[in-house]
Amino acid sequence: MLRAAGRAKTSLGNATGLVAAFVRTQADPGGGFRDRSGKPDLYYTVFGLQCLLALGEGVPAATEGYLRSLADPRTLDFIHAACLARCWALVRPEGAPAEVRGAIVERLQAFRSADGGFGIFTGADTGAAYGAFLALGALEDLGAEVPEPGALATSVQSLRMPDGGCTNDFLLPLSSTPAAAACVAVLSALGRPLAPEMISYLLARVDPSGGLLATAGAPVADLLSTATGLHALWRAGVSLDETSRLTCAGFVASLVTESGGFRGHAADNAADCEYTFYGLMALGHLAGKR
Numbered sequence: 001m002l003r004a005a006g007r008a009k010t011s012l013g014n015a016t017g018l019v020a021a022f023v024r025t026q027a028d029p030g031g032g033f034r035d036r037s038g039k040p041d042l043y044y045t046v047f048g049l050q051c052l053l054a055l056g057e058g059v060p061a062a063t064e065g066y067l068r069s070l071a072d073p074r075t076l077d078f079i080h081a082a083c084l085a086r087c088w089a090l091v092r093p094e095g096a097p098a099e100v101r102g103a104i105v106e107r108l109q110a111f112r113s114a115d116g117g118f119g120i121f122t123g124a125d126t127g128a129a130y131g132a133f134l135a136l137g138a139l140e141d142l143g144a145e146v147p148e149p150g151a152l153a154t155s156v157q158s159l160r161m162p163d164g165g166c167t168n169d170f171l172l173p174l175s176s177t178p179a180a181a182a183c184v185a186v187l188s189a190l191g192r193p194l195a196p197e198m199i200s201y202l203l204a205r206v207d208p209s210g211g212l213l214a215t216a217g218a219p220v221a222d223l224l225s226t227a228t229g230l231h232a233l234w235r236a237g238v239s240l241d242e243t244s245r246l247t248c249a250g251f252v253a254s255l256v257t258e259s260g261g262f263r264g265h266a267a268d269n270a271a272d273c274e275y276t277f278y279g280l281m282a283l284g285h286l287a288g289k290r
Helices: 002-006 008-025 042-054 063-068 078-091 098-109 129-141 149-157 177-189 196-204 223-235 242-253 273-285
Strands: none
Touching: 002 008, 002 042, 002 273, 008 042, 008 273, 042 063, 042 078, 042 273, 063 078, 078 098, 078 129, 098 129, 129 149, 129 177, 149 177, 177 196, 177 223, 196 223, 223 242, 223 273, 242 273
């Protein structure tokens, strides 16, 4: 994903500096990156750091201190524990300090679901696509083995729906592009075969006017679905036809604001680091190179 975002510089051209300047405005003096309410948050710090690195910029000197100032990782929720692992991997070549590494692994394991997947909350019977994606990435960032990878793969495969897509979890059994993309990414990383129906589902979400729809009935495309869907297709070795590639590129470019950040969709009036990274990733995948 980071390599794909780095290729966006080719598409951005002279606008690369403007996007980088926007990202730097989102950095808090304490080393984190701000959410939409203006408060530093680990989740947005992941995206801020990834944006800067993709654009060839250095990470803020204060970020390591920000990470060290955080509470015991075993007190974090699942998403923020995974984000902490990612932030350390982005800040230091060696990743998180040993004592932090062990605490994050312990915390992630607390979210293992009964079926061998990972849930967003503890005690879940079945895993979630997003949970599997975050946990797998965090464990890789920590240099830790994935416990029982076969069980994780089986959990993710169970999220497939009759229409060929995947649901995020069974609390709302509805296929979506981000959920299908997460399942493709996890199964690919685990070396498991991908059902052709999963790829067909993603290709069917490409909107003729540009971008990918979140679900079959979504009224407009959005940047999260577009970026994650394109990444999943790349993982599967599938490319869009030239017409779809150009319309998608136009859709992504339309979401760049005057400040240089990216919005999430046409009706979104604000930009942030999360959507800016998704914009970079989408543009990179649309650059036509692997």
